[in-house]
Amino acid sequence: MTLFSKMPQIPRKDELLDKAFQRARKVKKTIDKHDRINSIREYEQNKISTVSTVISVTLDNILEKTPKISNLDPFHKHLVELVIDAGQFKKSLAALKWASRFNTDIGHKYRRRLKGTPLKSLAPVRKEYYGRVSSILKQIKKDLLFLEDCRNILKKLPTLKNLPTVVLAGYPNVGKSSLLKSLTGAEPAVQPYPFTTKKILLGYIDEKIQVIDTPGLLDRPIEEKNKIEMHAMLALQYRANLIIYLIDPTETCGYTIEQQKSLYENIKASFEETPILLCATKSDLSPSKTSRGKSKTKDTPYSLSTKTDEGIDTLKKRLLRSIDWKTYSFKPISFKSPPKRK
Ligand SMILES: Nc1nc2c(ncn2[C@@H]2O[C@H](COP(=O)(O)OP(=O)(O)OP(=O)(O)O)[C@@H](O)[C@H]2O)c(=O)[nH]1
Ligand SMILES: [Mg+2]
Structure with a gap:
């Protein structure tokens, strides 16, 4: 419906x-x-x-x-x-x-x-x-x-549920839709070219967390963003309880780490009230240099791969664990120690 x-x-x-x-x-x-x-x-x-x-x-x-x-x-x-x-x-x-x-x-x-x-x-x-x-x-x-x-x-517009919501954001082609699929089992289109995703797509983790996949963003002022990018901005502005910013350190997405890092800093500044988790995608392609090595942001990204599933289960568990059900917000997520078993 x-x-x-x-x-x-x-x-x-x-x-x-x-x-x-x-x-x-x-x-x-x-x-x-x-x-x-x-x-x-x-x-x-x-x-x-x-x-x-x-x-x-x-x-x-x-x-x-x-x-x-x-x-x-x-x-x-x-x-x-x-x-x-x-x-x-x-x-x-x-x-x-x-x-x-x-x-x-x-x-x-x-x-x-x-x-x-x-x-x-x-x-x-x-x-x-x-x-x-x-x-x-x-x-x-x-x-x-x-x-x-x-x-x-x-009639094709998505209807969002009232659930704690994670918005996936990042440059085009970095692997947002692939992550939506790995986290939620949704079946978004995944293609090796930018702007595959043109509107907002939804998936759910255990029916507890709503995950919004967004079209890719370019690092440019809001006045210059096109209508497709604006879908992503609306999700970030109105629905994100947590932003997962995806950075592709392999640069196979077609954009440099510098460009991606600059957009990350802009998003952090534009949505400063919303917690943001930095993730480095495609760790299977360059496991040694993904996260800490090349990305040059002061925040250390969490490495994952949707091809080998590295990091996916842990991310899912941390997300589920960090929900504050009173406010639907997410408590800070840290990956320094392995998740505690119940
Ligand atoms: N090797 C490898 N390739 C990946 C991984 N995740 C995504 N890809 C590839 O990266 C390309 C883009 O993936 P998408 O998931 O469509 O990326 P997106 O960020 O949703 O792209 P847009 O919708 O265009 O913004 C595809 O060719 C994927 O197969 C990964 O973990 N490892
Ligand atoms: Mg996509």
Whole structure:
């Protein structure tokens, strides 16, 4: 179940009109021989009611089941604003509301009008109403299309659980998604090129810790970050109880240790309230020089490899052990001594 999974499919203008007119075609025609005009009038009124109801019920259902962006928590609100034009989304929903109300109003108006209409004009008046309804829907044609496009994007957004949360961050291609897979068993795409991960991915350690894999970040000011990088920044800003910063000392990721170290220092400074754990990836490729040797940051990184699983189990255990369940924060993690057995 995702945040927008209840948002109903948005019909195109013609689909909605066809649905309404088809339903109206099924209205039963029972003619009372003694009161022909009134029974035909009632028949035409029922057709108008049917069209009006189908349209308003469909539009109202969309309005009711679409979450209000302003009511979302800050993380999901910003995430939505990143992937769709939230201003236009609001305007299009307002247009649907207008159309629903206007449609109901003119439905009432035309049913009243039928009361004083002579027999031969009953069907033409009802047809005139059909024309009015078509023109209302024509005015929201683009809004319907836009909202359906948005729905297709929004229904794929992740819904985060309320659990202690670790955010994996680092340069592209350093092994973040591989670590998510090793820690949680999630199945993210892993490829030997940068920016494989384009959005936020989730995994869970023993259903106790939520792990967020993020797109790679480049070391540049926030104003210059692209939309893909901004997914990572939002996770760091709003959801990280602990940041695991991954550094690839083998530089097979395509970025130098210096670049990676500089981003590490920037992230530390930008999110100074959040504890940060420095991990050196791909220890299988250069076991001797991974952590202490080359990385040149004053913090000693913890070495691990998702190929040989070096360091993975210990990391998992330390994470589970360091949760403070009162605050969902993580106590400082140290790897100097082996984890105590219970
Ligand atoms: N030898 C070795 N290769 C690794 C290790 N971890 C990841 N890789 C490789 O590094 C490359 C990138 O791995 P990903 O897990 O996709 O890296 P990422 O940081 O998620 O990359 P983006 O999503 O593009 O930011 C892949 O070719 C992986 O197979 C490791 O521990 N050892
Ligand atoms: Mg990735």
